Amino acid sequence: MSSWAEDVDARISELTAERAGFVKAGRTDQDLQPFDLLLTDAKKARDSHNPFSGITPRASKTWVLLQDAEQKLDELETDLDHLVERAKRHADRSLNERLTAWQREFDTAADNARKLELARQLIREAHEADSSKHSSERNNARGLVVSSVLVMAILAILFLVQANVPSLVILPAPTETPVDGLPLLGLVYIFGALGGLMSGFVGLYLVGAGFTDTRWHDPRPPLMLAKVALGMATALIGCLIIGTKLLVGTYTSLAAVLLLALMFGFGQLAVTTFLDKSVKKILSTESKK
Secondary structure, eight states: HHHHHHHHHHHHHHHHHHHOOOOTTTHHHHHHHHHHHHHHHHHHHHHHOOOOOHHHHHHHHHHHHHHHHHHHHHHHOHHHHHHHHHHHHHHHHOOHHHHHOOOOOOOOSSHHHHHHHHHHHHHHHHHHHHHHHHHHHHHHHHHHHHHHHHHHHHHHHHHHHHHHHOOOOOOOOOOTTTOHHHHHHHHHHHHHHHHHHHHHIIIIISOOOOOOSSSSSOHHHHHHHHHHHHHHHHHHHHHHHTTTSSOOOOOOOOHHHHHHHHHHHTTTTHHHHHHHHHHHHHHSSOOOO
């Protein structure tokens, strides 16, 4: 079982224990029915196995349902001290800057009923901040995947054009090696992808500082896909620049072409470093758990 699911199980146990406390305090099953329904939905979301949804959406959906279930218990809570302690614990994780202003408003509240409502409001705001972070993570991953697929689709179109129009020379052949056309283009793609894969493995998994806690969202697979796609593209562009003598002299052998493709593929790191930093910025916001 993944660590995020273990966290969910622990939270379910906590909420179940809190429910038992409400039962002892005299709350009926009818009072607790909204909570029970949401908790059941959270368990179903945790146990679902949709191969097209991936881990991140399933984890996010589960946690949002648990947050909604918690809010149903908060609506029944009349112990002001307990509710305030929970609200501050939520704010410490998600709304540090908001807490000071909230405390001033809380201290000047007219009565306990108003203070209870303020505590519930702070918890709702913390949950909304968590949901916003979930959405940012999902949108970022979705954007990386879509962009990578588009780049690969363009490269595939070029490959199909080369395959169906042999007379069209996309990449100039090395002067000392009789390899051109489709085989040359395919090899450049492959070695560019290998270069991107190498840079991704090193940058994201070996020295990937900032990706230490990926229980709830692991951005490295979509980033790796982006590096592979851009590695193929930069390999093609780099070899075109060299092969057409646009900046420097042309390559002379197949080995030189493949080495250039590998280097340019690895060199996409100059572009994708910006993507790595933007993802780390999203992950660096305070933990929602």
